[in-house]
Amino acid sequence: MHELSLCESIIETLTVQTQRQGFSRVRRVWLEIGALANVELDALRFAFEIARRDTVADTAELDIVTLPGQAYCLDCAQAIAVHQYYDPCPCCGGFQWRLTGGNEMRIKELEVE
Amino acid sequence: MCSTCGCGENELTIHAHDHAHDPPHAHPHAHDHAPEVRRLALEQDILTKNAEFAAGNRRLFAERGVLVLNLVSSPGSGKTTLLARTVQTLRTEFPVAVIGGDQQTANDAERIRAAGAPALQINTGKGCHLDAHGIGHALERLPLPEHGVLFIENVGNLVCPADFDLGEACKVVVLSVTEGEDKPLKYPNMFAAAGLMLLNKTDLLPHLDFDVARCLDYARRVNPDIRILQLSARSGEGMDAWLDWLRQGQRSALARQVSRLEADLAAARARLAESAA
Structure with missing residues (x-):
């Protein structure tokens, strides 16, 4: 259940950012989470409800945007789409690919007041 | 209106x-x-704070020429037995120390100390992983094994520790043959994050249906670059390759420290010559 740690880290960032920029409350948070990131989205939403209490974000809505898994297959020398770390390349069936996107865990944007 | x-x-x-x-x-x-x-617009990684602490730890480890390894596995894979056996041999060659993470008890640290190496236990309470900030604090109480190897034995958990960089040179994932051979597929993030996989308890293979080739194939599907060593910490079989891998890593860490110190020295000498001229 490291989703709670992730949410505590998000709340810390929100607290610092709102203070630094002179705002008092966070209304909405947009996260970008890669499809292959080590995060359970339901657990993240649940943990956020707990972590936001009595903070600058205590009524903040959470919007999660999922980013697709992207990789480069060394054997095919081309970009491919992947859904799991153990997916074979859809073109050659091999596993010699390197992930180029899809493991992000990022705070993209905030709505503050 | x-x-x-x-x-x-x-x-x-x-x-x-x-x-x-x-x-x-x-x-x-x-x-x-x-x-x-x-x-x-923020565009900031959720774990930025941890990454900053990890970068600080990594700088410190590099300055002191310490090879730091983050050992991760399920509970019961044999990490502590492996480490006790490892430090018993290596402590006569260079400084070694162990930081162990468990939710409760100091049992593991006691086993490491009994094997002859300094050890510090971090109890995470309800926490499921160690983080870089906690390691920084642990180092206030455990002297760094300068020019040697620091092992961080993470909480037994194949999920959460995958995300938390501690400042280590490499994650070492330990999998024992008493577990399922499809663990690399079930917990792909951890096997993708590891640089080395140790397949432990191989002395038990004659009594099990564990398919080694299939397990290694699964690990390489998830991470084509992963190095794999097979060993038994109990019987000692395969331990030499692991110890050699550690010796080589320790020498590389030392060599990097020497290069950096030489560059610093050259820069300081140049500055001195400049000021004398």
Whole structure:
């Protein structure tokens, strides 16, 4: 259940950012989470409800945007789409690919007041 | 209609005063009736803070020429037995130390100390992983094994520790043959994050149906670059390759430290010569 740690880290960032920029409350948070990131989205939403209490974000809505898994297959020398770390390349069936996107865990944007 | 200044409410969900006014009108009054709402683009990793602490740890390890390894596995894979056996041999060659993470008890640290190496136990309480900040604090109480190897034995958990960089040179994932051979597929993030996999308890293979080739194939599907060593910490079989891998890593860490110190020395000498001239 490291989703709670992730949410505590998000709340810390929100607290610092709102203070630094002179705002008092966070209304909405947009996260970008890669499809292959080590995060359970339901657990993240649940943990956020707990972590936001009595903070600058205590009524903040959470919007999660999922980013697709992207990789480069060394054997095919081309970009491919992947859904799991153990997916074979859809073109050659091999596993010699390197992930180029899809493991992000990022705070993209905030709505503050 | 907004009751204070009369602008249309539907254009006021964001009450920053950069909206068009049609028809335009003057604003002679102070606008403290509604908070200003703004969008802030952040584009910041959720674990930025941990990454900063990890970078600090990594700098410290490099300055002191310490090879730091983060050992991760399920509970019961044999990490502590492996480490006890490892430090027993290596402590006669260079400094070694162990930081162990468990939710409760100091049992593991006691086993490491009994094997002859300094050890510090971090109890995470309900926590499921170690983080870089906690390692920084642990190092206030456990002297760094300068020019040697620091092992960090993470909490037994194949999920959460995958995300938390501690400043280590490499994650070493330990999998024992008493577990399922499809663990690399079930917990792909951990096997993708590891540089080395140790397949432990191989002395038990004759008694099990564990398919080694299939397990290694699964690990390489998830991480084509992963190095794999097979061993039994109990019987000692395969331990030499692991110990050699550690010796080589320790020498590389030392060599990097020497290069950096030489560069520093050269820069300092150049500055001295410059000031004398």
